[in-house]
Amino acid sequence: MRFNIKFNKFKFDKRFFLLFISLFMLFFIMNSARWTYHEFHRVNFDEIGIVLNSGLGGTDPELLISFIKKAVLRSVLWTTILSILCSIYRNKIFTIIVYTVVSLLLVQKISKSNVQLGSVFSTTKSNFYETEYVDPKSVNIKWPEHKNVLFIALESIEKVYGTPDAFGEVLTPNITKLEHDNISFENYHVISGLTHTIAAITGFTTGLPLFFTGFANVEKMVGAYGIGNIFKDAGYKTYSIFPASGKFSLKSHFMEHKGFDTVIDGEQIRNSIVNPPKIKPFEGVDDGVLFEYSKPIIQDIVKSKSPYFLFMETINTHCAGYFTEHCEQIGFKQETMQDITLCADKIVADFVKWFRTQDPNAVVILINDHNQRSGSMARTLSKIKNKPLSNVFINTNIFDKSDLSRPISAMDFFPTIIESAGARIEGCKLGLGTSLSTHCKNVKTLRERFSDSELEKKIEQNNDLYYKLSTGRTRK
Numbered sequence: 001m002r003f004n005i006k007f008n009k010f011k012f013d014k015r016f017f018l019l020f021i022s023l024f025m026l027f028f029i030m031n032s033a034r035w036t037y038h039e040f041h042r043v044n045f046d047e048i049g050i051v052l053n054s055g056l057g058g059t060d061p062e063l064l065i066s067f068i069k070k071a072v073l074r075s076v077l078w079t080t081i082l083s084i085l086c087s088i089y090r091n092k093i094f095t096i097i098v099y100t101v102v103s104l105l106l107v108q109k110i111s112k113s114n115v116q117l118g119s120v121f122s123t124t125k126s127n128f129y130e131t132e133y134v135d136p137k138s139v140n141i142k143w144p145e146h147k148n149v150l151f152i153a154l155e156s157i158e159k160v161y162g163t164p165d166a167f168g169e170v171l172t173p174n175i176t177k178l179e180h181d182n183i184s185f186e187n188y189h190v191i192s193g194l195t196h197t198i199a200a201i202t203g204f205t206t207g208l209p210l211f212f213t214g215f216a217n218v219e220k221m222v223g224a225y226g227i228g229n230i231f232k233d234a235g236y237k238t239y240s241i242f243p244a245s246g247k248f249s250l251k252s253h254f255m256e257h258k259g260f261d262t263v264i265d266g267e268q269i270r271n272s273i274v275n276p277p278k279i280k281p282f283e284g285v286d287d288g289v290l291f292e293y294s295k296p297i298i299q300d301i302v303k304s305k306s307p308y309f310l311f312m313e314t315i316n317t318h319c320a321g322y323f324t325e326h327c328e329q330i331g332f333k334q335e336t337m338q339d340i341t342l343c344a345d346k347i348v349a350d351f352v353k354w355f356r357t358q359d360p361n362a363v364v365i366l367i368n369d370h371n372q373r374s375g376s377m378a379r380t381l382s383k384i385k386n387k388p389l390s391n392v393f394i395n396t397n398i399f400d401k402s403d404l405s406r407p408i409s410a411m412d413f414f415p416t417i418i419e420s421a422g423a424r425i426e427g428c429k430l431g432l433g434t435s436l437s438t439h440c441k442n443v444k445t446l447r448e449r450f451s452d453s454e455l456e457k458k459i460e461q462n463n464d465l466y467y468k469l470s471t472g473r474t475r476k
Helices: 014-040 045-054 061-089 092-111 128-132 173-181 197-206 227-233 248-257 266-272 287-303 325-329 337-358 375-381 410-420 452-460 464-471
Strands: 149-154 237-241 262-264 308-313 363-368 391-394
Touching: 014 061, 014 092, 061 092, 128 464, 149 197, 149 337, 149 410, 173 337, 173 391, 197 227, 197 248, 197 308, 197 410, 227 237, 227 308, 227 410, 237 287, 248 262, 266 287, 287 308, 287 325, 287 337, 325 337, 337 363, 337 375, 363 410
Parallel strands: 149 308, 149 363, 237 262, 237 308
Antiparallel strands: 363 391
């Protein structure tokens, strides 16, 4: 028996192909904006450029999977359905109606997505940085004292957590008590260029905001002198220990370039412990594991008797949060983001308490990086207009009679941290930051001199000095 099977030759349909691609792009932009807004409550082109430029190394797998499902696959599905319908009807009017409806939906989603163009589309050139930036290498920094410093960058901890106003309960009783018992500034807010973790850390460590400067520039702030460099120049040993993979935002390279001799990331910690936990925030470890792992390292640092600057971070309360085994083990239910925050508060406070038994004379600084940006908590917080960020300075005497309500940003903590360690900065300024110590009370911060909207426009403007500080190269 013979079977004669004939296959029609494949005929490329250019019209269908162009229809599919154009519809897919419309849906992809729409769904990407929708997904980004749902996760971060804004579409920030600087952040998108920085993430794409740094690569996806260390990216939270759950976040990536969510994007693929809700932006990519959803776009493919709707594009396929409408392309098939357009091919079946082959009617120009029907196709025009489809394009019109999809385009209107796109405009509607974009308009609701809190789009922040940042510096990416700024064509205005300025000399703002030439006028305002103070190069730390050109400043006379004296060191009457050399105090040891532990700095912890808190993840998304806002002052409103210390009241029952937003969530019906106090979520950070311990951190709030530390704020009340020590020094805490009441008007610390984020501004453009400092709205996400690596950007805030850039502010803390260089006194600069972080903007996208082009896909050829993988490393950031290559031309800027950092806080680790300054402490090293003063004879300190410098350490950076953080929970996420150092591949994320190329953070390990960034910290090394900013003068940290020892950099330990979450991936190193995970690979060096027996039976690491299942939860892997950004391919690293949670806060409980981070602090327990760091304790013997810190004990050795303290025993060495050398002055030290230790820079750490937390991660449990990032975006939708991480439900961890450690929190369950110490008695916290892990059902909501509020549960995660309550546990994170205790973990940080217990670690600070332990650390102060190891080095009672050291300065301890806790500063939040940015506002909560994702999940149910962010939706609740979006109804609150004034949302200052948590910050605590412990065991330092430089703020006597200081105005704790003055408007400040992450960049002002750059010189303030250094003066907290016992230094005296001539002129009170480093980078774009102003020291908040008492002797600098008459030197205004940028947020005191400009409204936030005016300041954001100025720091986002196209600037040759900023490009050089970011890339280490002169713009051609």
